[in-house]
Amino acid sequence: MHRMIKVESSAISELGYDVEQSVLYVEFKTGALYKYLGVPEAVYTSLMRASSIGSFFDREVRKKSYRYLIVREARS
Secondary structure: OOOOEEOOOOOEEEEEEEOOOOEEEEEEOOOOEEEEEOOOHHHHHHHHHOOOHHHHHHHHOHHHOOOEEEEEOOOO
16 A cells, blocks of 8 residues: 655655555646556655656656556546
8 A cells, every 4th residue: 555745846746655566656736646567666765855856757767668557637
């Protein structure tokens, strides 16, 4: 199980991580919720400590081509 934590970012509102499943949960400011699969815990820890969460996420998660599922679409 995971809990969501509010973060300071212009693009991301909350992050969560499921250690047992190695799943990163990302809720964007748009309301969209994504689930990134196979993300190592070290990446999540570094993401939470990054001076720019959005830049780190883009560089170390989005561009690394982790598989993802859209849990909830963005609000229209």
